[in-house]
Amino acid sequence: MNDITQNQDRTNRGAEPLYRERAVQQPQYQQAVQMNTASGVPCPHCGTINEPDALFCASCGNAIGTTTCPYCGAAVDADADFCESCRHYIRKDVCSFCGAHLHGAEAYCPECGNPIGGIVCPVCRTHNDFSFCKQCGTPLTEEARLLKEKVLEMPEYQQMQRLADEIQKLDQQIPYVTEQDRERDRKSQELRQRVLMLLAQDRGLDRVDANLADHKIMSKDEYDKKKQERMEMLSRLLDQMAQLPQTKPAQVRNYAMACKPQGVRLAWECNFKHALHSSPCGCAKPQMGGKWIVLGKGTRKEIKDDI
Ligand SMILES: [Zn+2]
Ligand SMILES: [Zn+2]
Ligand SMILES: [Zn+2]
Ligand SMILES: [Zn+2]
Ligand SMILES: [Zn+2]
Numbered sequence: 001m002n003d004i005t006q007n008q009d010r011t012n013r014g015a016e017p018l019y020r021e022r023a024v025q026q027p028q029y030q031q032a033v034q035m036n037t038a039s040g041v042p043c044p045h046c047g048t049i050n051e052p053d054a055l056f057c058a059s060c061g062n063a064i065g066t067t068t069c070p071y072c073g074a075a076v077d078a079d080a081d082f083c084e085s086c087r088h089y090i091r092k093d094v095c096s097f098c099g100a101h102l103h104g105a106e107a108y109c110p111e112c113g114n115p116i117g118g119i120v121c122p123v124c125r126t127h128n129d130f131s132f133c134k135q136c137g138t139p140l141t142e143e144a145r146l147l148k149e150k151v152l153e154m155p156e157y158q159q160m161q162r163l164a165d166e167i168q169k170l171d172q173q174i175p176y177v178t179e180q181d182r183e184r185d186r187k188s189q190e191l192r193q194r195v196l197m198l199l200a201q202d203r204g205l206d207r208v209d210a211n212l213a214d215h216k217i218m219s220k221d222e223y224d225k226k227k228q229e230r231m232e233m234l235s236r237l238l239d240q241m242a243q244l245p246q247t248k249p250a251q252v253r254n255y256a257m258a259c260k261p262q263g264v265r266l267a268w269e270c271n272f273k274h275a276l277h278s279s280p281c282g283c284a285k286p287q288m289g290g291k292w293i294v295l296g297k298g299t300r301k302e303i304k305d306d307i
Pocket of ligand 2: 069085
């Protein structure tokens with residue numbers, strides 16, 4: 001996957017104050033700072049003791065503090081770019097589409113050229129802060145379209161989409177639940193054959209050439225087994241295509257959205273809180289990586305954020 005997602009350095013993760021202009025009251029943040037003033041803050045990732053007001057570890061670069069959402073005041077991790085409480089993109093200093101550093105006053109990203117306020121999906125009219133439509137999956141930027149084209153050529157993706165299509169097709173067939181259903185179907189098949197025979201005789205033929213075998217009888221067990229097999233194969237492929245941690249959240253969001261097969265119910269499970277999101281567009285820290293999982297009867301966890 002390294003040819004698609006490039007590794008970037010961490011230079012844009014300075015400890016400058018975030019969200020200056022929209023900041024509301026910050027009680028939690030101030031409390032946290034006061035509590036840590038005496039001893040400094042140990043990094044939860046590597047143990048290094050940092051300056052009391054540091055938001056990022058001086059040694060490993062991971063977030064160590066929390067800050068507040070400029071829109072709703074909820075506590076968010078210092079390296080989160082999205083507030084899961086009010087569902088706003090919260091970084092004025094980072095382009096949501098490509099992860100480039102911004103000064104905060106730009107109307108368009110100087111790096112990728114996309115509008116800072118977001119893009120309305122031309123297909124479903126949903127407003128999006130990220131490169132793919134969170135609702136319908138349409139690539140919204142030039143980079144997203146190129147990425148989608150690359151992914152469409154990957155054999156793993158093609159196999160996943162084939163499985164997704166087969167699962168969708170299976171779902172359209174109604175499996176037989178009882179013997180009565182089976183009997184009813186047998187009778188209607190008999191009737192159909194008789195009608196076809198009469199029609200054939202009208203045309204002077206003595207046999208029916210219509211293919212009756214195309215009507216497949218499938219029991220509930222057969223249906224369940226077939227579906228289960230395909231779901232398991234799809235799950236394995238989704239695991240293989242899991243999104244690895246990246247420096248920039250945009251890298252993970254874009255790649256995950258490009259890799260999503262259409263037609264089956266999926267959720268994106270993040271490595272941040274192992275929450276199920278309807279997509280990585282609803283996760284505060286997708287840079288930690290994650291993967292798509294198939295939603296089915298066996299799924300215990302609920303999707304955290306439905307659009
Ligand atoms: Zn650290
Ligand atoms: Zn918020
Ligand atoms: Zn950009
Ligand atoms: Zn859309
Ligand atoms: Zn998450």
